[in-house]
Amino acid sequence: MYNHRGRGRGRGRGVFMRRPNRNKETETTTSSTPHNDNSPVSIRSTTASLINKVTINLELDEATETWFAQFRNLWNFVKRSPPTSNMLTQHLDTVENPYEHVLRLMYNSFDFKLAKSKSLTMTIMEEFKIYSTVSRNRIHHLLTSEIKIAAFNVVRKQSQFGLMKLVVDIYEMLNDCDIFYDLIVQMIENKEYKDACQCSSLLRLQDKFGIYEFLVPLVLQDKLVIVEEFLNDSPHHQYDLVSYLDSILGQPSSIRITLDNYIVKQEIPHVKFEKLSYKPWRKLIVRLIKIYNLPADVSPYLNKKRNEGALYFLLNKRFVDQSFGYESWREMVEEAVQDDENLQKDLVVQIALFGTPSEALMWANYYKIPREDWPYSVRLFNDNPDKDRHQQQNLQPAVEENWDTVNKKEIKMPVLKLNLPPDCVILVDNPEGFRTFLDYIKTETLIGVDCEWKPSFGVQRNELALMQIASRRAVYILDTISLAHQANLWQELGKTVFNNCDILKLGFSFTGDTSMILQSLPSLSFNQNGGFLDLLTLWKQIDKHPKVKLPFEVHSGGPSLGMLVQICLGYVLDKSDQFSNWERRPLRQSQLHYAALDAYCLIQVFDVLRRCSESVGFPFEDTCYHLMTVSKGKKKKSRTNIGKSKDGPRINPQPPSPHYEPKPAEQVKFVCDSMLQGLGKNLRRCGINTAILENNEDHQECVRFYQDERRFILTRGTVFNTLNGYVTPGHCFNVQSEDVDEQLKKVLEYFNVTVTKDDVFSRCQSCNSNSFVKISKSTINAIALEDSKARQLEYAEAIDLADEATGFSSEDDDFCPPPISYTRKWETCTEEKIDFGLCMTRNGAKIQIRDVPEGILNKHDIFYICEDCGKVYWDGTHFERVLANRLQGIVMK
Structure with a gap:
């Protein structure tokens, strides 16, 4: 959670923003929305010398290193126990400042970066919490603000939120939470919105920030879990954020166009542009309103759009399906239209278009709509209701209406009556x-x-x-x-x-x-x-x-x-x-x-x-x-025993393929369910545009990709029965094989997809992009030099980069781009698109230069950087071997 090295896709570039000074009255309120050029979203810069710096020495001296080795050996044998507790307590009694010294022990623990509940790091900190409580009167004066800031900056170098909470508790950071305000501001300036949001919540600094500092950027990045965790403890942010999201629906332009200026101006990175459309935006507003039980008046524009949809639904039910009684129709129309003058006028126009000017006139009078806003047919009817008009005859429905009964011509059976007095x-x-x-x-x-x-x-x-x-x-x-x-x-x-x-x-x-x-x-x-x-x-x-x-x-x-x-x-x-x-x-x-x-x-x-x-x-x-x-209990039992019965669960048959003619790889798009992430990477390796669901994403997300981006759905098991019902036959494929290579062959055969050498490795396997920056050896070394200047202290234990030495994947060394002699089906741009100062691409992605071993930097003349995620690739030597092995029989000669 606090590890900043990995970033997702995005379109913006990271720059510093200014933040206006806040007074006490305006700290928790907002006066305008980010889509306005005068929005108060800029962050004030800070010059605090301790921001993101560790001012204490984290290296162990020789004596401590010897003791720590003995302690690790004991811990490996007995874990957290009285012997380890006594050994640590005796050691802390001998040091000058236990608060400072335990940070060194924590940082130099081998499992510091992934400190889980029973790790060595957690053992040390949990024992120190007891020690600091018992010895508080003797050592508390040593807990200075500088030590607290150092502890905060040290623990941010790892990824476990549990350790972060423990350190905040031990070092009593909530007692001096204001000293961390500048650190959070710096995170926002560095575009570390997730960390800023979580730290402000952990340190109870929510009221120091409005919705624009990090909540709105996180929404645009589709990091909604982080947003909801923050909102759980801050009711006024709930109302402010939903009000802002709703205001976007009230703009005349589309959501994407409305927010484009704001995103570009503030250069927000990693924006999920596919989420900037009406349906996902509306669903987000509805979700937040329901989660936090907000009043209906928080979303007037959403209510208005809902009522517009309701009105057309009611018109269709009444005049097309003819399944409404008059009283029910009138009640629900009044509920949908309410006091909206535009909807009232639209109601009259639509009813007139259905050829019932008398009904339209009734509503026009009921809502006191001025005559100049009446449709022409309604004015004619009002002036002479008995006149036979050709215009109205053309509009009259073929079947005479009956307001209070079901359309009898469509009913071949009599209507059921209640046989009771x-x-x-x-x-x-x-x-x-x-x-x-x-x-x-x-x-x-x-x-x-x-x-x-x-x-x-x-x-x-x-x-x-x-x-x-x-x-x-x-x-x-x-x-x-x-x-x-x-x-x-x-x-x-x-x-x-x-x-x-x-x-x-x-x-x-x-x-x-x-x-x-x-x-x-x-x-x-x-x-x-x-x-x-x-x-x-x-x-x-x-x-x-x-x-x-x-x-x-x-x-x-x-x-x-x-x-x-x-x-x-x-x-x-x-x-x-x-x-x-x-x-x-x-x-x-x-x-x-x-x-x-x-x-x-x-x-x-x-x-x-x-x-x-x-x-x-x-x-x-x-x-x-x-x-x-029995049925409910049996259903649960069968669910846990799927695959154990002789025949297995019943899977619906696979419809015929939608493609009778061969389709080039670049003309096909897939979305892989979370169960088929390996298949998704294989498809990307073949240059096929493939979205892959994360483990925590619902299977129904596949349907959204199908609807929004016309992607074919790849899933397996009983999930196929559900997803297949939402799509056109043949647009959802049930993958049956367990072998990843066999899965790839079956998918390509079913959809009749042809893959050429020019397709292979033409997409980034990390983020699916096919847009790369082509840079020279001198440029990649200049980027590495700039990055080295900005590095903080590295982790104590050595990081083995051999698994990532080939760029495309850490699974094996087959994922390398082909030699330059092939014509890739990708988009390349020149190195002028690189921001050397920030080590970012033009799309705001941090260049992952640290994942490239030093030996590689001087070994190759050309490198490629993915514009959307910043991953670095170089010319591989295994291209022909991949074609001859894993892709044999798949790639056309």
């Missing part, structure tokens, strides 16, 4: 009614359960509005909004009904309802194995049995409750009230009817499934019992 649909909205309901329902043995909540088009969290519980004789509709705070009543419902295995509870695709219940009614805790039967799962099981025939046949539609009702009952469900504002009170009669029917029809469908199954000898009761009690 009106007084058997009972709305429960007070405690007395709830107790009456409990007395009734606990005597039933079979009930149907369904829930309703208002569709949410914004970032607000949905809340449960109704819960319907139906028996054969009545349907109770529980108003959860009115009764939400009646915790004792919901607890009683959970105890007597939801946790009662003697009552069979029917639902359809009940996972969503369950999540909503647990979220909105935490008092209603229940065991989902306590007598719950999902009819969707039961339907799938019955459908596998060839002898079970349900009464009606329907040849279109997906596995929905409406479809199951049609197959079992021969009726369609009227969904005209499905998209309703279920939070508005009082509820309409049509809403109550819809809600009651959705729960009651579950019992009707269950009866038909039972009757049809038992008539052909299908084990209906056993199947239901198995689904209610």
